[in-house]
Amino acid sequence: MNKFFDIYMDLRKKIEHAEFATGSLLPSEKTLSEHYHVSRETIRKALALLLEGGYIQKKQGKGSIVLDIRRFNFPVSGLISFKELQDSQQIPNETIVIKNKLETIPDFLAEDLKVDPNRKVISLIRLRKIAGEVVIMDKDYLFNDIIEQIPSDVAENSIYAYLENELGLNIAYAKKEFVVEPATREDHKLMNLKDDTHVVVVKSEVYLEDTRLFQYTESRHRLDRFRFVEFARRKHSL
Amino acid sequence: MNKFFDIYMDLRKKIEHAEFATGSLLPSEKTLSEHYHVSRETIRKALALLLEGGYIQKKQGKGSIVLDIRRFNFPVSGLISFKELQDSQQIPNETIVIKNKLETIPDFLAEDLKVDPNRKVISLIRLRKIAGEVVIMDKDYLFNDIIEQIPSDVAENSIYAYLENELGLNIAYAKKEFVVEPATREDHKLMNLKDDTHVVVVKSEVYLEDTRLFQYTESRHRLDRFRFVEFARRKHSL
DNA sequence: CAGTGGTCTAGACCACTAT
DNA sequence: TAGTGGTCTAGACCACTGT
16 A cells, blocks of 8 residues: 555565675665655655564665664564464463453553543453463453444454454554562462562553553463563664 | 754654643644645654654544644663663663773674674673662673773763764664563672562663674663553554 | 644755765 | 765645545
């Protein structure tokens, strides 16, 4: 659809397939604009995506240097669901739905999120098995006035795909907070925690395109299986 | 210098000072371009920065909605140093330099980073005190063929400011990895770990604008004081 | 329908890097 | 000095939102 996105995908593919060698320079923006028969600004939009993703580094007066993509293996940042993440990395996984019912939002949560304490939520608890072991417990709260229900086969797979493709809801952005908390009795009961005293908790508030908050999630990870990787750029001048 | 950056800063200030109310719409891009006497594309670059920072949400056909910035208190992501972070949040802090000497790169690190095992590095160990307690230990390795030495007063303050302002080196990007590891004897000796069995470790590979790797850092955090917040956008279509 | 943001263009000038 | 990326413009057309 978009020219710049297609060009981004094409260049990315060529970098991943080593058609453009690590450390070498990409063709100049002028050359690329002639090759793809588009204006230079359109090329620059494609390059901006490569830059953001850690595929290239630009230098004024010099060119666009191809980075070693293997070095940035699994940049697992951004807003992506468990199902999408596992699928993209081709890791065998299984989801067990422990709970899926309608209830009033818990008091602590209504207070934290500053929403009406009488609002109804769909409360989900799902265990994530990787290589046969339960290493993640996800506790989701979805506002019932936005999402009527989650069919159980959806809960076992991708909720995000269901919301986006079936309900036409567009997920836009999230605030994510990473902390370490003492393991609860529930953590010990549902996960194989061994002697661990703590779990890593990723708390997410997820919003739709129209800025409505529709989901709060606590993803509770066993310490030794938690890993988060991100590619970050330095923002000069604030 | 840049028009779009100045406009970004101006709009951001107005959002932070509630001159544009949360939930309301920003003036249209056309209106803004007339107000600032610039082209629409320049306005769009400014808005792209606001979008990335979680200040607004755009909607085609509608406008740019101002988000509740208080809800995204401390988006502590990106590539920022301890000193910059603490200063920006006005938290009283103190750095104690435990080690600052030239040595050959440790074997495990040369292997991980795939660099010559004979290269020399400046090896730093610094303790970070917050509210009187040592809660973070930073272990830095800076390549000596890029950085000759780190004066001790610099190690106590901002290394990044020294590199950028004194040495003229431009820090560009980093790969950051978050994991939880068992606490070492050294962790227990240097930090107030109490009964903790683990620490959160943030491993960073930091690169310059010319794509040279110049720093590897392990930032070791006490579990109960670790917190990482990020604002993430959903990237539709891969 | 008018107004909004999303994409794209062709051209200009500037700042930086090489040689 | 020639070639690169960085910024900016004025205009065009499209897709989407509201009334």
